[in-house]
Amino acid sequence: MSLSLPADPPHARSLTRVVPEISAALDGRSDWFAPARSAVIWVLDGLGAHNLASRAGHARFLAGARGKKDAARTVFPSTTAAALTSLLTGTTPGQHGLVGYRARVPGTDDVLNQLRGWDTDGLPLTFQRATPLADSLGRPFFTVSRSEYAGTGFTAVTLGGAEFHGVDDLTDRVRVAADLAARHPGSIVYLYAPDLDSVGHKRGWESDEWISALETVDAAARTLAASLTPDTGVIVTSDHGMVDVPRHRHVLLGDGDERLDGVRLIGGEPRMLHLYAEPGEEAGVLARWRDAEGARSWVFARDEVVTSGLMGAVAPEVIERIGHVVVAPRAGIAYYDDRVADKAPQRMVGQHGSLTHDERIVPLIRLGAFA
Numbered sequence: 001m002s003l004s005l006p007a008d009p010p011h012a013r014s015l016t017r018v019v020p021e022i023s024a025a026l027d028g029r030s031d032w033f034a035p036a037r038s039a040v041i042w043v044l045d046g047l048g049a050h051n052l053a054s055r056a057g058h059a060r061f062l063a064g065a066r067g068k069k070d071a072a073r074t075v076f077p078s079t080t081a082a083a084l085t086s087l088l089t090g091t092t093p094g095q096h097g098l099v100g101y102r103a104r105v106p107g108t109d110d111v112l113n114q115l116r117g118w119d120t121d122g123l124p125l126t127f128q129r130a131t132p133l134a135d136s137l138g139r140p141f142f143t144v145s146r147s148e149y150a151g152t153g154f155t156a157v158t159l160g161g162a163e164f165h166g167v168d169d170l171t172d173r174v175r176v177a178a179d180l181a182a183r184h185p186g187s188i189v190y191l192y193a194p195d196l197d198s199v200g201h202k203r204g205w206e207s208d209e210w211i212s213a214l215e216t217v218d219a220a221a222r223t224l225a226a227s228l229t230p231d232t233g234v235i236v237t238s239d240h241g242m243v244d245v246p247r248h249r250h251v252l253l254g255d256g257d258e259r260l261d262g263v264r265l266i267g268g269e270p271r272m273l274h275l276y277a278e279p280g281e282e283a284g285v286l287a288r289w290r291d292a293e294g295a296r297s298w299v300f301a302r303d304e305v306v307t308s309g310l311m312g313a314v315a316p317e318v319i320e321r322i323g324h325v326v327v328a329p330r331a332g333i334a335y336y337d338d339r340v341a342d343k344a345p346q347r348m349v350g351q352h353g354s355l356t357h358d359e360r361i362v363p364l365i366r367l368g369a370f371a
Contacts (some may be wrong), residue, residue: 005298005355006306011069012361015237016299018072018310019188026186027277034232036369038181040189042174042224043087044217045080046197046350049361051205058220059212059318061225062236066365070314076310077101077328078352078359079270079282080197083116083239087191088158089130091316097222098129099311099321101269103355104110104276106320111267111276115177127156128316132160144177148195162190170195170220176260178227191224194215197242200350206362207349225367235368238362243352244314245270248344252338259292261285267323270334270345274323282324289325296331298355308358310355328354 013032022039029105035178049071056063075086075093079101082093092349093099098114107110117123134141141159145168149155165180167173170193177191195213196205203209222235241315250270253260262281267274277285282301302322306314314322328333334351352359 003212005310006357008073009071009361010072012073013364015027015072015132015239015362016090016092018087018164018235018237018364019133020090020137022188022233023139025046025091025134025233026139028187029135031142033233033235033366035371036110037185037231038187038189039235039370040177040181040191040224040368042177042221042234042322043084043193044196044234044236044363045192045194045236045239046200046205046242046352047214047217047238047363048358049319049363050358051241051337052363055193055211058214059208061218061222062363062365065221065225065367065371066363069261070364070366072137072145072237072362072364074238074360074362075312076355076360077268078240079269079272080239083157085128085130087127087136087237090133091130092304092310094277096128097315097321098128098319099318100267100272100274103274103321104265104267104323106317106338108177109265111265115154115225116152116322118157118205123153125153128157129317132158132162134162134190137188140183140184142177142187142189144173144189145192148286149192149205159190170216174224175221175227176221177230178224178229180355181232182229193220197350200242201348202350204349205252206244208349220258221367228368236363236365236367240352241356241359241362242352243332245332245351246349247346249333251335253335254338256357259277261288261360266337268326269351269353270336271329271351271359273325273335275325277324286325289327293327296327296333296338297327300326302326330354330356
């Protein structure tokens with residue numbers, strides 16, 4: 001079967017290489033970025049290149065600072081757990097092992113949340129297999145984020161020993177990041193803002209609320225740029241973009257649905273399903289999903305995900321975390337298991353996880369010494 005995958009823009013950089021190249025720029029040897037004395041990498045969670053371009057009038061500073069070829073390609077799945085871990089370890093999901101929002105723990109029927117499961121479900125810290133760059137680059141590394149993320153399992157497995165600064169106000173947060181970079185030569189400051197992602201999931205990225213959040217982020221970007229010393233470089237990027245999926249575009253999987261025949265467990269998220277089959281039912285699940293959904297979604301067998309490099313080189317320990325069948329929509333749809341009692345996730349509007357350019361191509365904006 002031909003996978004018929006979308007071709008990435010030729011100028012898009014790999015998100016996994018961004019932090020190593022920033023570190024190299026601090027030694028004057030990066031192939032991507034100009035030399036700098038210290039650096040800030042700012043992740044605007046949920047801001048795709050298409051989202052920014054479509055609302056450029058509401059983000060004039062960021063849009064004006066972005067060159068035509070300033071883009072990065074995030075990983076597959078294009079979801080926060082996988083993408084932030086790839087950014088902060090420099091490895092792909094096939095290596096670090098966070099292969100989706102929810103994934104099966106091999107040898108069990110546990111399908112655990114890869115963002116919060118460390119704290120709620122007892123997911124062991126060793127489930128993330130790669131060393132955080134904060135621990136391996138050999139330079140000062142700071143995190144400036146919301147206070148609620150201090151001490152969480154996901155922070156621990158992605159940022160290791162980075163010094164954490166909890167700042168809840170966004171404008172104050174960017175000023176703290178600029179100050180840390182100025183006071184610590186040779187350092188990297190990881191600055192995180194989840195605002196756009198949160199609003200996008202709840203209201204959709206095409207909503208007035210999302211536009212308002214974008215205007216707030218853009219104003220903070222102006223503040224950050226004005227707060228920098230001349231020798232501080234900044235990269236503004238994201239973990240994924242976002243598409244809106246209204247309720248009438250939901251695909252509900254209920255009792256008696258033939259697509260669920262032979263499916264033991266469902267992981268992933270609405271735009272990137274991991275289907276874990278009953279023993280001996282792998283081929284049947286694949287055939288049924290290709291027949292039913294192949295016209296509007298990519299439907300992969302596990303071995304196709306592994307051999308194609310969709311998740312990078314896949315370590316043997318990670319293979320069984322991947323569904324026997326992986327489903328990623330091409331169309332503007334989202335899949336939900338309608339058998340579960342909690343229907344709250346079905347109220348989510350903004351979605352991501354799949355392979356489309358809207359979800360996978362993100363900005364790579366240079367400010368300060370990197371501009």
